Amino acid sequence: MTVLAISGLVHETVTFLPEETNLAAFEHRASRGDEIATTFVGSNTVYGGFLSVCQDNNVTVEGLICAECAPSGPVSKAAFQALSDELVSRATLWRDEADGLLLHLHGAMVARGDNDPELTLLLRLREVLGPDYPIAVAMDLHGNVSAEKALLADIVCGFRRSPHTDMAETGARAASLLLAKMTGKIKPVTAVARPGLVLPSIFTATDVSPLREIMAEVREAAKQPGILDVTLFMGFAYADVPEIGATVLAIADGDEALAIRTAERISARLVEEREALYNAAPLFDPDTALDKAAELLAQGVRPIVLLEHADRGNDSTHLLQTMLDRGVPRTAVPYLHDPIAAMAAGSSGLGGQLMTTLGGKSSEMAGFPVLFTGFIKYTGELRYSITGPYRTGETNDLGLSAVIDNGKIAVIVTSHSMTAVDTDPFTQCGLDINEFDIIVLRSKTHFRAAYEPIAGAILIVDTPDWGPADLIGLPYRNVPPGIFPITMGPPDDGIIDGLDDV
Numbered sequence: 001m002t003v004l005a006i007s008g009l010v011h012e013t014v015t016f017l018p019e020e021t022n023l024a025a026f027e028h029r030a031s032r033g034d035e036i037a038t039t040f041v042g043s044n045t046v047y048g049g050f051l052s053v054c055q056d057n058n059v060t061v062e063g064l065i066c067a068e069c070a071p072s073g074p075v076s077k078a079a080f081q082a083l084s085d086e087l088v089s090r091a092t093l094w095r096d097e098a099d100g101l102l103l104h105l106h107g108a109m110v111a112r113g114d115n116d117p118e119l120t121l122l123l124r125l126r127e128v129l130g131p132d133y134p135i136a137v138a139m140d141l142h143g144n145v146s147a148e149k150a151l152l153a154d155i156v157c158g159f160r161r162s163p164h165t166d167m168a169e170t171g172a173r174a175a176s177l178l179l180a181k182m183t184g185k186i187k188p189v190t191a192v193a194r195p196g197l198v199l200p201s202i203f204t205a206t207d208v209s210p211l212r213e214i215m216a217e218v219r220e221a222a223k224q225p226g227i228l229d230v231t232l233f234m235g236f237a238y239a240d241v242p243e244i245g246a247t248v249l250a251i252a253d254g255d256e257a258l259a260i261r262t263a264e265r266i267s268a269r270l271v272e273e274r275e276a277l278y279n280a281a282p283l284f285d286p287d288t289a290l291d292k293a294a295e296l297l298a299q300g301v302r303p304i305v306l307l308e309h310a311d312r313g314n315d316s317t318h319l320l321q322t323m324l325d326r327g328v329p330r331t332a333v334p335y336l337h338d339p340i341a342a343m344a345a346g347s348s349g350l351g352g353q354l355m356t357t358l359g360g361k362s363s364e365m366a367g368f369p370v371l372f373t374g375f376i377k378y379t380g381e382l383r384y385s386i387t388g389p390y391r392t393g394e395t396n397d398l399g400l401s402a403v404i405d406n407g408k409i410a411v412i413v414t415s416h417s418m419t420a421v422d423t424d425p426f427t428q429c430g431l432d433i434n435e436f437d438i439i440v441l442r443s444k445t446h447f448r449a450a451y452e453p454i455a456g457a458i459l460i461v462d463t464p465d466w467g468p469a470d471l472i473g474l475p476y477r478n479v480p481p482g483i484f485p486i487t488m489g490p491p492d493d494g495i496i497d498g499l500d501d502v
């Protein structure tokens with residue numbers, strides 16, 4: 001009987017945010033031991049994918065620790081130490097019972113004092129488990145994946161869709177390939193090519209050209225005879241690290257040259273398209289977006305999704321302030337992170353009237369807290385199983401939350417930071433989505449799975465927060481030369497900077 005250990009440590013780190021991410025943020029969504037299988041079985045998550053392959057192949061699962069939190073500032077030294085110590089010690093404890101390890105990492109985690117803590121973790125795991133211990137890693141499409149990091153695992157697979165509706169599928173790809181390697185059916189060889197570019201997350205939507213066509217090529221390349229898997233990681237622009245940028249990773253069955261050719265070919269395509277990739281959609285400021293929305297609404301186009309995508313703390317107020325100043329038609333603002341406002345609303349109680357400040361607390365770039373007066377239309381502990389296409393079946397826990405409604409704008413304030421990406425916020429808080437002309441979201445790409453089918457139009461509002469579309473103005477200090485568009489050096493042709501036969 002084969003036994004596989006399952007574990008994960010997942011965080012997309014915005015290094016520019018001033019506040020550190022502490023252990024409590026991870027513990028809020030951590031599970032251990034048998035709890036991992038009960039939490040994730042059947043869900044559209046990486047762990048859900050790991051578990052389904054194990055079940056289909058009669059593999060016994062040993063849960064170690066799975067910890068994750070929403071994108072936020074650098075992981076504190078203490079939090080990374082505690083979580084990685086626990087993961088490594090649990091892996092060590094199960095080393096002799098488990099035949100291999102299925103691991104979920106993001107690819108863009110940064111800890112205070114460590115630019116690549118995932119590399120540190122993999123090095124520690126290799127130290128205790130040995131160089132031949134089977135390890136597969138499933139990562140996020142937004143990972144900054146250096147060859148050094150990727151080549152520490154036998155198998156690395158990443159999401160190919162953003163919105164990441166293929167999380168379970170990716171976990172399943174990684175688990176299936178690891179099992180095939182363990183039984184000697186395949187001899188995976190991995191090649192890594194890095195095109196020397198990074199895009200703002202807003203332009204990493206995989207159904208927007210030209211990335212849509214490049215991703216189609218990636219999927220085609222993965223079907224070539226002799227190729228086992230291909231991933232295009234788009235990188236994460238808001239982690240200021242030397243490893244920043246896109247990565248193409250190709251796994252071939254024993255054929256190194258084929259893996260290299262495949263990775264190089266797709267990397268060269270990215271270089272070719274880099275200008276177009278960086279200008280994939282029009283951008284609006286709050287005023288021009290509201291003008292455009294008014295124009296579209298007058299033509300009967302509704303609802304209009306306004307995307308305040310640069311918000312990395314789920315509490316930007318640039319757009320909300322402009323809407324209050326100008327006046328707007330019926331507007332919903334789901335999931336604005338503000339625990340103090342949520343608590344005040346809870347104290348006022350259902351039907352009560354509240355004057356409070358909202359948002360603008362995550363950093364000086366999030367805008368000022370705005371003064372807002374409205375009636376409490378909902379208050380309570382908001383915890384539910386996600387029904388949208390992204391992370392389906394996973395539990396969302398927003399903590400004490402409230403709807404504060406001034407008759408024009410209804411804001412859902414939450415105690416835990418979470419980006420609204422589907423229509424659950426409306427149904428959970430007793431709001432009718434059809435009532436709203438404008439919906440303000442803060443998602444980058446994930447909202448598209450639920451909102452593209454129902455939105456009359458999507459307007460990208462580029463406000464001056466820590467996740468802007470224009471990367472040039474951000475205070476990068478660690479990006480090496482040659483990363484388009486940040487350091488603007490001459491592009492590579494897709495140079496192979498790592499190759500191994502692990």
Ligand SMILES: [Zn+2]
Binds near residue numbers: 140142164
């Ligand atoms: Zn992602």
